[in-house]
Amino acid sequence: MSEPRETELKLECDRLDLAALGGHPLLQGEGDGKEDAQGNGQGEPEAVLSTYFDTPDEALRAAGLTLRVRRRGEARLQTVKAEAGAAAAGLFDRPEWEVAITGDAPDPAAFADTPVPRILKDAKDATLEPRFTTVVMRTERTVPYGASRIRATLDEGRVETQAGDAALCELELELESGTPADLFALAQALAETVPLHLGALSKSERGFALRDGRLGLPSKAGSVALAEDASAGDAFRRIAMACLRHLRLNEAVFLASRDPEALHQIRVALRRLRSAFSLFKPVLAHDPRAASLAEAIKGATEPFGRARNLDVFLETTLPEERARRPDEPGLEELAARLATERDRAHETVSTILTSPEWRGLLLDLLAWLHTGPWLGEGAGPARDAPARDFAAAVLGRFRKRVRKRGRHLAKLDPEARHRVRIAGKKLRYGADFFASLFPDKTARKRHKAFSAALSDLQDHLGALNDLATAHAVMASLAEGPPGTAASGPAVFAAGLTAADNEARTRDLLAAADEAHGDLVDAKPFWR
Incomplete structure (x- = not known):
């Protein structure tokens, strides 16, 4: 029936x-x-x-x-x-x-x-x-x-x-x-x-x-169930729709409460969505609208990074510094200064999320996913290829990229480490997106181990990125027009925080290097 x-x-x-x-x-x-x-x-x-x-x-x-x-x-x-x-x-x-x-x-x-x-x-x-x-x-x-x-x-x-x-x-x-x-x-x-x-x-x-x-509470990304006989095009649309859902669920929470976790999940949803465009590039290559939509999303949401960086500093970095230096008077002023900046950054995010341009962009994206030229007769063979075969090829390609870029990771400069982190994120999201296409017992076991190794690497690289971001946040305190820069005690406290954070870098680099080795040794679950 x-x-x-x-x-x-x-x-x-x-x-x-x-x-x-x-x-x-x-x-x-x-x-x-x-x-x-x-x-x-x-x-x-x-x-x-x-x-x-x-x-x-x-x-x-x-x-x-x-x-x-x-x-x-x-x-x-x-x-x-x-x-x-x-x-x-x-x-x-x-x-x-x-x-x-x-x-x-x-x-x-x-x-x-x-x-x-x-x-x-x-x-x-x-x-x-x-x-x-x-x-x-x-x-x-x-x-x-x-x-x-x-x-x-x-x-x-x-x-x-x-x-x-x-x-x-x-x-x-x-x-x-x-x-x-x-x-x-x-x-x-x-x-x-x-x-x-x-x-x-x-x-x-x-x-x-x-x-x-x-x-009204923030929500994490859910799993994506892909049919065994799905095509690569079917998989892309379902994954992109799941990313949109994740985004909208957390948009509503952030607009109602300014919850930092909701903002974090918004950014995760956007990264997953942009990663989907990247992973499925062969499927979308014949439709120029794909690249323009991805760029529009990236451009509209760039200010979200500043707000998230301030959230991380105020919610994580600063409390850790207070625990290390409970008697440092400049930390209170530093917190007040950055809290004001965070309020402004959150207001910018809210303005974007409620703008006609943003609402229109999401509607355009939804319409394109279901009626766009990428679904027409001019699409290349990748769109109609079995999703399982497509996934195996994509995951293999990005695994090689992470393995190559991450060689001698402890000796890489911050920019090179950032490239490893970006490639790792795409591989991690791809592993999440495609997991249901490999349902047998051995694949599930390998997926668990592979994802754990990849998550460990991303955690260490993310911590290193947070340190670099915190340094940039603190450096900005002494800048700005006359009368707007932070006072001496706050700047001094920021300097102490930066120095304490730098002391952690060597340990994190060693841990990230080890995690990269574990990932290279992990068996691919898609083979």
């Missing part, structure tokens, strides 16, 4: 902007106030209550499924969706099964043709219980755009859990007929007048995150 699928673009905004979207000329479509065959309103706001169910040990969630019953007036609609691995920033393309039922509890007969019965059969306790609910005022319209028909859904409400509530304010664009290019073009046209951010969480993910106390 073929699986029915839902292709939906989720965008987030605030309440006032959602109200503006309600009156937007492009969203005044074919609605006449009547309902369609599924009971969906065509233009009039309507209360919608959705209850999400799972077993006591959440067997459905563990299997990547959600089960909900939606109440809309007198109508009840039961929906099963595949969630795990399907969602990325903005675009949700996933199997979906919907059946009208008569009650508020799940109807087993209505999910008989879905994966749910198999999961419940193996569950310790197959009882389905409510986990949380969403309550929204929903407005739906079907709008023509280009050669397509697109259902626009405006939701304003909240998700309710035992742990508390969270607001929901979303625009969803679902392709009913036509081409994905029209779906993205409509989103881009709307974003020109209304601030829209790519959505990263489905309603069910938001509900579980809120209930588990994870909503």
Whole structure:
């Protein structure tokens, strides 16, 4: 049986902007106030209550499924969706099964043709219980755009859990007929007048995150599941989408809290994304748009490095120096001075993340991933090659690069060490990206050892880079226009910190050299 699928673009905004979207000329479509065959309103706001169910040990969630019953007036609609691995920033393309039922509890007969019965059969306790609910005022319209028909859904409400509530304010664009290019073009046209951010969480993910106390916290990159028969092009798109999701999850956290870890994860997501462009260069070589997008991302986010460097200094370097020199009076002034600079740097990051240019760039990237020229007939053979073969070739090439650049690492100058670190990062991200393509027991064991050796090398090189960065931060204190440079005690404290850090360099170089040797000896998991 073929699986029915839902292709939906989720965008987030605030309440006032959602109200503006309600009156937007492009969203005044074919609605006449009547309902369609599924009971969906065509233009009039309507209360919608959705209850999400799972077993006591959440067997459905563990299997990547959600089960909900939606109440809309007198109508009840039961929906099963595949969630795990399907969602990325903005675009949700996933199997979906919907059946009208008569009650508020799940109807087993209505999910008989879905994966749910198999999961419940193996569950310790197959009882389905409510986990949380969403309550929204929903407005739906079907709008023509280009050669397509697109259902626009405006939701304003909240998700309710035992742990508390969270607001929901979303625009969803679902392709009913036509081409994905029209779906993205409509989103881009709307974003020109209304601030829209790519959505990263489905309603069910938001509900579980809120209930588990994870909503609003920074998140690390998740694993990327690649199908055994995936092509290199399939792999690139899935990896890039995962990077976008990682980015957007942490963007939202940083904008709400200025959390340094969220900023760090934003930069990790961006490095992973740019590494994906580099690793898949043969796949993208025939599309010049790839290089321009990668450069645009790099250029827009260069100021993020200054903010992160100040975070590291204030969160790590300075506390260590205070522990070494608890009686040094200049350290307090140094901390206050750099905290002010960090506030300015964080404000710069926030300004970029909320700018129309940045939001537009992410929408352009998402559209290009699904409709760009790299998907057309002019692409080279690398795009359609088996992802496993492509991955093995790429990982082998970057392993040789790290091995060659890292020879006699302890004797390299900082610039040469930096090149080793960059090549190592690309190899590390590639090892993470492609791990699922090599699932047998031996490959998994080798992957674990290889990743550990690579992580060890990166940790030591990263520590050396942090020392160099701290030195640059401290050197900047004595610079600047008259009246802005730091005072004597702060500069003196900065000098002491720099001297203490330099004393660590020799040990870190020796450790990095040893870690490089361990990496060279580690067996490649892709062979």
